[in-house]
Amino acid sequence: MEPSERIDQLIEGLTDWRGKTFASVRKAILAADPQIVEEWKWMGSPVWYRDGIIAVGNAHKGKVKLTFSHGAKLADPDQLFNAGLGGGTWRAIDFLEGDKVNSSALKRLIRTAIAYNQAKSTKKAPAGARPKATKRTKEP
Secondary structure: OOOOHHHHHHHOOEEEEEHHHHHHHHHHHHHHHHOOOEEEEEOOOEEEOOOOEEEEEEEEHHHOEEEEHHHHHHHOOOOOOOOOOOOOOOOOEEEEEOOOOOHHHHHHHHHHHHHHHHHHHOOOHHHHHHOOOOOOOOOO
């Protein structure tokens, strides 16, 4: 089964408000960039990628959580992050019952995460660009 199909099943299985919220979050993520790839990892978590991990989504008993893998490094002018604020790497958005998904702000944050991933990947020099080690020989 494809990851997208598994995510569809997850959403369909959430028959309360969390299913609608999760579907809205997913729609905003996929609308942010057509090259985003959905995966299914870590024993049942939807993960969205573009040049690296963007975010992981989970439905918990009282919330839908969207965790950004490099959230601490991202500008969040719309102040969407409301969980994991003390951590050094991850930041999350907890959607509680009755919360509205601000699709425009979420798309901006997703695009910021993509830009961060792209900048991070361009900083790494390709393997062929590194200087080759020279073989040393002992002098007689």
